Amino acid sequence: MKNIYAIGVGLIGGSLALDIKKNNPEMIIHGISRKEATLDEALALNLIDEKAALDDIKHADLVIISIPVDATVKLLPTVLDLIPDTGLVVDAGSTKEAICKVVENHPKRRNFLAMHPIAGTEHSGPSAAIQGLFKGKTNIVCEVEKTTFKLQEKALKLFTDIGMRIRYMNPVDHDKHIAYVSHLSHISAFMLGKTVIEKEKNERDIFDMAGSGFASTVRLAKSSPEMWTPIFEQNKINVVETLEEYINNLTQFKELIKDDNFEAIFNEMKNTNHIKDILNGIS
Structure with missing residues (x-):
C-alpha cells in the first residue's frame, strides 16, 4: 500500500493518518473533505500530505472513511464505484448494520471492510487528532468473510501494527x-x-x-x-x-x-x- 485516502480528517481519521504515517513514512496520505478549511488545517498539522477529491480515489490502495454514519451510508456506494479492483475501503463508523446493508449487493463488496475502532475523545476536528490514540484499543471488524482475503490481510496488519486488537462480530450484535x-x-x-x-x-x-x-x-x-x-x-x-x-x-x-x-x-x-x-x- 502506498496511496492512502482519508475521507474525513478529524479525530479518528486524523489520528489514523498520524499512526499509519509514523509506521509507514513511504505512504502518501491524501485528505478529502467537504470543507477546504478542514484540509488546510490538516495540512498545517501534518495529518495529510496532499489534498484530494473523490475522483482521485481511482488511484487509491486504501480509503479510510471517518465521517458521520449517515454520510457514510450515502457516500460508501460511490466510493466503492471508484475504488480500483486492487484497492480497499474501510469505514470507522460507530454503527455497522446500516453501513453493511447499503453495500451488501454492491459488485465491489469484496473491496470493503467494515470496522469500528473503539477509541476517541470528546473533541473533534483535525486539531483533535492524537498520535497513539489506538494503541491497546479494540477494533471491531464485521463481515470479514465478505472481504477479499489479501486485502483484509494487508489492512488488518496495518491496524495491528499501530497497536489495535482485532475482534470479529456481526453487524447486528x-x-x-x-x-x-x-x-x-x-x-x-x-x-x-x-x-x-x-x-x-x-x-x-x-x-x-x-x-x-x-x-x-x-x-x-x-x-x-x-x-x-x-x-x-x-x-x-x-x-x-x-x-x-x-x-x-x-x-x-x-x-x-x-x-x-x-x-x-x-x-x-x-x-x-x-x-x-x-x-x-x-x-
Whole structure:
C-alpha cells in the first residue's frame, strides 16, 4: 500500500493518518473533505500530505472513511464505484448494520471492510487528532468473510501494527452491544449536562462547585452533535431498549431513596462495584 485516502480528517481519521504515517513514512496520505478549511488545517498539522477529491480515489490502495454514519451510508456506494479492483475501503463508523446493508449487493463488496475502532475523545476536528490514540484499543471488524482475503490481510496488519486488537462480530450484535457500552454513556452525559444547566442558571455556581467526578461524568456531553445524532438515529431500536432499561434502574433507585431503604441502596452500589473487575485494564 502506498496511496492512502482519508475521507474525513478529524479525530479518528486524523489520528489514523498520524499512526499509519509514523509506521509507514513511504505512504502518501491524501485528505478529502467537504470543507477546504478542514484540509488546510490538516495540512498545517501534518495529518495529510496532499489534498484530494473523490475522483482521485481511482488511484487509491486504501480509503479510510471517518465521517458521520449517515454520510457514510450515502457516500460508501460511490466510493466503492471508484475504488480500483486492487484497492480497499474501510469505514470507522460507530454503527455497522446500516453501513453493511447499503453495500451488501454492491459488485465491489469484496473491496470493503467494515470496522469500528473503539477509541476517541470528546473533541473533534483535525486539531483533535492524537498520535497513539489506538494503541491497546479494540477494533471491531464485521463481515470479514465478505472481504477479499489479501486485502483484509494487508489492512488488518496495518491496524495491528499501530497497536489495535482485532475482534470479529456481526453487524447486528455490534450495534446491540455498542448501544449499552457507548451510546448510552453519551446520552447519559448529555442529559446530566442538560439537567445541571437547567437547574443551575448561575454558571458560576456550577464551575465553583463542580469536582472531578462531575467533570469526568459529563465529559462526553462535549461530543459533537453532528456525529452523535446520526448514530442514535441509525441505532434507534437498540438505543431505545437500553434507555428503557436504564430509566427503569433509575426509577427503582429513586424509589429506594424515597422509601429510606438505604441498605438496599448500599447493596445496589456494592454489587455494581464489580464493574471495576470487568473493566480492569481498560483506559
